[in-house]
Amino acid sequence: MADSLKPTPLLEQHQQLNARMMGFGGWNMPVQYEGITTEHQSVRQTVGMFDISHMGKFLLQGNNLRQQLQPLVPSDLSQLEPGQAKYSVFLNEQAGIIDDLIFYFEGGTESGVETGKLIVNASTTAKDKAWLLKHVSAEAIGFEDVSDSHVLIAVQGPDAIATLQRFTPIALTTIRNYRHQSGTILEQPAWFARTGYTGEDGFEVMVDPETGKKLWQTLLDAGVTPCGLGARDTLRLEAAMALYGQDINDTTTPYEAGLGWLVNLDQGEFIGMDALKDQQQSGSQRKLVGLQMQGRHIARHDYPVVVNDQEVGIVTSGSFSPTLGKSIALAYVSTALAKSGTELMVLIRNKPQPAIVVKKPFYRRPKL
Amino acid sequence: MSFDYPDDLKYMDSHEYIRLEGDVATVGITAFAIDQLGDIVFIELPEVGDDLSQGETMGNIESVKAVEDIYAPVNGTVLECNAEIADAPEQLAEDPYGNGWLLKIKLNEPATLEQSMTAAEYQAKVGG
Numbered sequence: 001m002a003d004s005l006k007p008t009p010l011l012e013q014h015q016q017l018n019a020r021m022m023g024f025g026g027w028n029m030p031v032q033y034e035g036i037t038t039e040h041q042s043v044r045q046t047v048g049m050f051d052i053s054h055m056g057k058f059l060l061q062g063n064n065l066r067q068q069l070q071p072l073v074p075s076d077l078s079q080l081e082p083g084q085a086k087y088s089v090f091l092n093e094q095a096g097i098i099d100d101l102i103f104y105f106e107g108g109t110e111s112g113v114e115t116g117k118l119i120v121n122a123s124t125t126a127k128d129k130a131w132l133l134k135h136v137s138a139e140a141i142g143f144e145d146v147s148d149s150h151v152l153i154a155v156q157g158p159d160a161i162a163t164l165q166r167f168t169p170i171a172l173t174t175i176r177n178y179r180h181q182s183g184t185i186l187e188q189p190a191w192f193a194r195t196g197y198t199g200e201d202g203f204e205v206m207v208d209p210e211t212g213k214k215l216w217q218t219l220l221d222a223g224v225t226p227c228g229l230g231a232r233d234t235l236r237l238e239a240a241m242a243l244y245g246q247d248i249n250d251t252t253t254p255y256e257a258g259l260g261w262l263v264n265l266d267q268g269e270f271i272g273m274d275a276l277k278d279q280q281q282s283g284s285q286r287k288l289v290g291l292q293m294q295g296r297h298i299a300r301h302d303y304p305v306v307v308n309d310q311e312v313g314i315v316t317s318g319s320f321s322p323t324l325g326k327s328i329a330l331a332y333v334s335t336a337l338a339k340s341g342t343e344l345m346v347l348i349r350n351k352p353q354p355a356i357v358v359k360k361p362f363y364r365r366p367k368l
Numbered sequence: 369m370s371f372d373y374p375d376d377l378k379y380m381d382s383h384e385y386i387r388l389e390g391d392v393a394t395v396g397i398t399a400f401a402i403d404q405l406g407d408i409v410f411i412e413l414p415e416v417g418d419d420l421s422q423g424e425t426m427g428n429i430e431s432v433k434a435v436e437d438i439y440a441p442v443n444g445t446v447l448e449c450n451a452e453i454a455d456a457p458e459q460l461a462e463d464p465y466g467n468g469w470l471l472k473i474k475l476n477e478p479a480t481l482e483q484s485m486t487a488a489e490y491q492a493k494v495g496g
Contacts, residue, residue, distance in 0.1 A: 036432045037407040230406070230433060296410040298430050320409040320432050327409070349428070 008053035009151050009209035013216050017226055025122030027054035030228040040234050040322045042225035043198050044363075047157035049224045050232055052197075052204065053212070056125030057150055058118040058132070061142035065114035066105065068136050073103070074254065074276065076267040082107030085178045085195055088262050089254060090131055091272030095279065096250040097257065098131055099124040100242060102195060104180050115142075117191075119152075119204075121244045135271075151212025155219065156202035156235075158365075163222055164203055167215070168192070172203065186214055197232060199239025199363055234319050237328065240290055240361035246301055247288060247316040247330050255284045256332065258360065286313065287338040290362055291346070293327035294354040296320070299346040305331050306345045306352060312337055315346060321362055328362050329355070371399035374465050378481050379490035382439045385465065386484065391475045393442050397429065399464045400494045405431040408457045413438075413471055418446045420473060422480070427470070429457075441484070444473040 005028035019030035042048040062068060066077040075088040084105055090098035101120045108114035120128045125147055155164050161172050170183035180193035188211040193204045207215060242248045248257045263276060293299055298318050305313035318329030337344060340359050345352035378386040383401035387394040410430035420426050420440035427438040449471045453460055460468045
């Protein structure tokens with residue numbers, strides 16, 4: 001089955017742990033080891049790790065890099081400090097989302113040569129690369145695609161930093177949220193980003209494949225729970241983080257998806273700006289909301305949302321939330337029905353099941 | 369991974385098992401299917417008194433990962449549903465052939481189970 005799927009450098013590690021594997025974005029990836037709920041709870045309560053080597057990883061370097069990228073994103077890159085990261089999106093002319101991404105700004109020289117990284121989704125890596133290089137030349141941004149040659153391991157959970165700290169001389173707590181820094185781990189070069197996709201604190205660590213294998217084993221020996229894409233999905237859903245291809249795509253805009261906070265309309269021209277300005281004026285017709293099911297049925301991707309037998313929206317993601325003990329979902333509904341407390345129905349195998357609109361995120365980690 | 373498949377049960381392609389005692393069939397889901405589904409969160413069963421025809425969807429079982437239909441393995445009338453397991457579906461994996469039974473069906477006629485498998489046949493099929 002996996003013949004056409006790319007293995008990550010950690011495939012053998014997953015097989016040793018008897019992981020259940022599946023194709024995801026063209027990669028052969030672990031879905032679960034011990035079980036989704038157990039892995040989920042480890043990340044919420046202690047620490048878990050994910051092989052996310054499938055993510056698209058672009059290294060960039062060029063004159064005024066941020067200025068060159070600026071027309072491609074609706075977020076203001078000019079205010080970024082060296083070592084700061086920015087969550088943003090690529091938009092098409094209609095302000096539909098081509099992909100969501102994180103731009104990690106590293107800094108610049110006195111002569112204005114700046115470096116940074118772009119981390120994008122696995123399934124959209126080729127599309128993003130084509131889009132990027134259609135608008136800026138590979139040479140001008142020193143484009144290098146290291147998606148296949150670097151390992152990325154996410155270490156997440158309340159104990160993530162203390163655990164990781166044992167294996168690196170970098171003072172990890174000095175790297176603030178959405179900041180990043182290069183250093184070493186297990187005495188090998190590594191890059192640390194305090195970002196993640198779980199709603200917990202933690203780091204994403206990029207290393208070469210050999211170091212990656214050692215790091216995986218070292219963390220395993222240190223008691224870190226290996227977690228698959230199944231738990232990654234339930235964790236990000238509780239945190240109400242969008243999954244590209246499910247909650248957001250080429251036809252959904254940042255305003256509809258609840259990502260208006262990353263849009264800055266005053267920073268100069270960018271692709272999709274006119275469409276966003278129009279939508280800001282007229283208001284969006286639909287909004288991505290959080291739903292809590294009243295029963296234990298799971299509202300899954302593409303299930304219709306109805307009111308009085310009228311279709312008023314569609315579910316984009318849904319699962320059982322281990323933290324809340326309830327079924328939760330994300331759905332696009334007509335803006336008039338997007339207020340919390342609104343009662344709706346989700347059509348599950350032709351039967352309407354009651355749901356209520358709730359505030360996002362479903363889960364927020366306790367402040368220390 | 370190896371699972372238990374008691375010899376006194378019949379097994380369906382769609383992973384239900386049947387225990388025949390007189391004109392009552394007790395139906396559940398095999399250990400293999402439960403493992404494949406992963407964390408089970410919800411079981412929907414028919415109502416007591418519902419008439420079932422062999423092969424029709426009579427309920428479903430929902431896990432974090434997926435939802436699968438449960439098919440009626442015989443013709444008959446629902447005699448009893450296991451309310452305890454419906455309330456605590458996460459316990460299904462602990463004892464699938466005992467406390468994890470799902471429903472009892474009263475047969476309208478002698479069961480026709482040509483389609484079913486023995487424990488050994490089922491085990492060979494699922495590779496366990």
